[in-house]
Amino acid sequence: MARKFISGNDAVAEGVRLARPHVISAYPITPQTIVVERLSDFCEDGSLKAIYMHVESEHSALAAAMGVSSVGARAFTATSSQGLLYMAENLPYASGARMPIVMMNANRALATPWNIYGDQMDSMFLLNAGWIQVYVEDAQEALDMMIQSYKIAEDPRVMTPFMVNLDGFVLTHTYEVVDVPEQELVDAYLPPLKLAENMMSLEAPKSLCITAGNNFNMEFKIKQNEEMNASTAIIAEVDASFAEVFGRKYHGLLEAIACDDAEVILITTGSVAGTSRMIIEEYRNKGHKVGLIKLRYLRPFPTEALAKVLKDAKAVGVVDKNISFGYEGTIFTNVNSAILQSGLTPKVHNFICGLGGRDVTKENIREMFDALLSSAAGDSCEKIHYMNVRCAL
Template sequence: MSMVNALTGNEAAAKGAALCKPDVIAAYPITPQSSVVEHLAQMHADGLLKAEMVEVESEHSAMSVVQGAALAGGRTFTATSAQGLALMYEPYFRMSTMRLPMVMAIAGREMTSPETIWAGQQDSVSVRESGWIQFYVEDNQEILDTIIQSYKIAEDNSVLIPVNVCYDGFYLSHLIERVEVPTEELVEQFLPPYCPKHIYFDPERPIAVDPMFDGSMMMKFRHNHLEAMQAALDVIDNVDKEFGSTFGRSYGGLIEEYRMDDAEVVLFSIGSSTGAGKDAVDLYRERGEKVGLIKVRVLRPFPTKRILKALSKSVRAIGVVDRSVSFGWNTGALFQEVMAALGNYGRSLPGISFIGGLGGADITLDHMTAALDAVIALAEKPEYGKSTIWLD
């Protein structure tokens, strides 16, 4: 059973977190994440949320508080954006490398400068090597559902890694959509209480947490962390299937394939611009063009094998639409991830990097149709090392 609501993305994030019954919440408000904290505080004041709410003076403190709670075996939640994420980076990195499972929402915002509060994915994309699992979602329903899924993934004994649920600021965080909110009973059926077996912190029995080790111990830590990230690939797919059986909604796990059966030209998308990409694919299918779309839901761990499986031998060219940049490559960040995945398995496809939506700019249907035109032309006349196209 569920109740249909009209919710902003931030409301969906707050309700999703509350349904998972966290023990401790600590968050500092920052645009466009602020109303996540406000909604959680209101639910707490109304007696609808029994978590311990901790008011902190900064994002660094917020992550430090939930880190301590996680060490004591608690289920925790926080949320942030942009400069707030940058300020919490030190304990943020430690959260993953100490293998403390939790969920944190990131309402994506472009990083300064020039000064901006508007949408972009540069904040979360820039920390993709911090050891966290990263989801990128398309709409407000997926925000709520992915937060619930993420706790089950993070707390799996083969994973034990914190999870970011990333959604585009303003385009999702502040806009209202229809969202089905499941009952507490159904969520409890899907997500059992958190009973960690790897946490031994007890004030009655003090221990040294995160002591300094030599290089051999660091090698062991990183090796185990990478193995857990790879184990998460199967866990993510399996949890999504289980979620679909329980709630009647699923998202494809690591990626969503859209009209890919006989596609010869493929667009990759990430985040809320996926809707415009699907509309463009539908228009071109009506014209008889064999085009398809792959929505990348999980940037870390990167779903290389799922992507390779989706790109059948009929695919002749690809285009990747990014809402962030890779400063070292003069392309979008996702474009480099996709091309590296293909190259690592000996698959060579001509591709174009498209960059748009920075600093709150929209990625429209016209942008997506222009991108498809460029990739169709590339398929007809393959060219490698083609220049990046800016969707401005």
């Protein structure tokens, strides 16, 4: 095992190298570029024996990956923001065809106004695309998830494409010390991909991405949904087996921090979870019963796991680095549905922050906890809070 001081993007590239995809098809976009630059280097120096396809667009990046996956080979691509939306029609295409493609997405704002910095508007747009979506907190988790993602996506019970999300710049461009596992260990954990039974092969030729009219279409979609829901078990299973081999675990669908006796719980994704951990410690030391949920997976959505952790909370806050215009933050909507389905009745608040790369500071997290504590104590409190706003609007 080597310890390296590298950025989140470098960590992704290291993870991809260890996972040994057969083909990489990618198009550069800020802040994803370092991933594809490193992978190009690895292909050039022979440390990754993969074919690197210089596609002419993100649309073709994913289309080519679908071609690769359709013959049972391991495919990787990476994108961000406008690029993710440019390839958007291919996302449900790949998931409907049950292709275990892995894609890294550097979460970035959407134009207009143009902005290259991080928020989560891009991946939220594609929540309904039938891809598993995970959000990582740091560079180590980014590397580890490149390995876990293939293990989960390629499981015959799952066979679903996988999007690994890193907050643009805050994670992609921040340097951290990362443990890079030994190749032999990864090879044993993630063996070379074998042709799955539903892929094209000379032995058993098949037609893929077929047409199913109103007589069969619905059954295909229901099966896809049920198997995506069932992947929650495989996600937990893989996280556990990964921990056994590599010594690091991420608690599956979500990580609950100090939630056992918590009266108020803040739900975050990605890098904000890291900042929030520090505030949890600070507030606990002051005697406040605060807890934190690091929501890792948005699809499949961990309804049951959430309900279990939230069952005694008086107030729940959801951090959203996105807005569904005309409504609220997207994660907030999803959490509210899970809460309602579970028969819980906490007060719920949405903290919208970090749009277009606006900092989410420790002070902002304190403000969120203060609002939740005050709401739990019975004070009236706004439903939607915009954090760290420069001026009255």
